[in-house]
Amino acid sequence: MVGLIKFNHMEINMTFYSTHPSINIDVKIPGDWDNISYHHDVCPSFKVKDLQIFVMDDQTRDEEEFDHKYTIMSEENYGDDKPPFLATNSWDEVLTFVSLYKSLNKEKDNADK
Numbered sequence: 001m002v003g004l005i006k007f008n009h010m011e012i013n014m015t016f017y018s019t020h021p022s023i024n025i026d027v028k029i030p031g032d033w034d035n036i037s038y039h040h041d042v043c044p045s046f047k048v049k050d051l052q053i054f055v056m057d058d059q060t061r062d063e064e065e066f067d068h069k070y071t072i073m074s075e076e077n078y079g080d081d082k083p084p085f086l087a088t089n090s091w092d093e094v095l096t097f098v099s100l101y102k103s104l105n106k107e108k109d110n111a112d113k
Contacts, residue, residue, distance in 0.1 A: 024057045027091045030098075036075075042066075048098050049105055050075050051085070061089075070094045 023043055029035075036052065037044040042064055043056035052075040061069050068087040072094065086097050 023060050025055055026057060027055065029055070030095075047075055049102060051098065051101060052078055053094065053098070072097055 025044065029046060030048075033046040033048050033053070035044065036047045041054070043054050043060055045052050045054045047053075052073050054071040054073075056064075056066070056069050058069065061067075069089050070087070070091065070093075071084045072086040073082070073084040086093065088094060
């Protein structure tokens with residue numbers, strides 16, 4: 001569900017996910033990312049290749065006492081204590097990391113052919 005909110009004369013698009021209706025995602029999730037959110041997780045998550053990307057809002061980050069809004073990890077490491085590939089408050093860093101990761105995997109896939 002996408003909602004349009006007016007705040008201080010600015011329009012902000014926010015997306016709400018049924019698994020996490022109280023979290024207001026204020027970034028645009030790329031269309032090629034699959035929603036793999038699980039309702040027992042703190043926030044929604046998305047899959048790109050073999051990456052799992054967790055996305056939360058400022059309020060959830062603060063309430064849960066996390067340092068970062070966005071976390072990228074290997075999907076196969078979900079539930080493990082392994083450190084994430086990236087933990088950041090910058091959405092641009094997330095998009096850059098995923099773009100580079102996809103490019104590197106594409107090159108690797110082409111080299112394997």
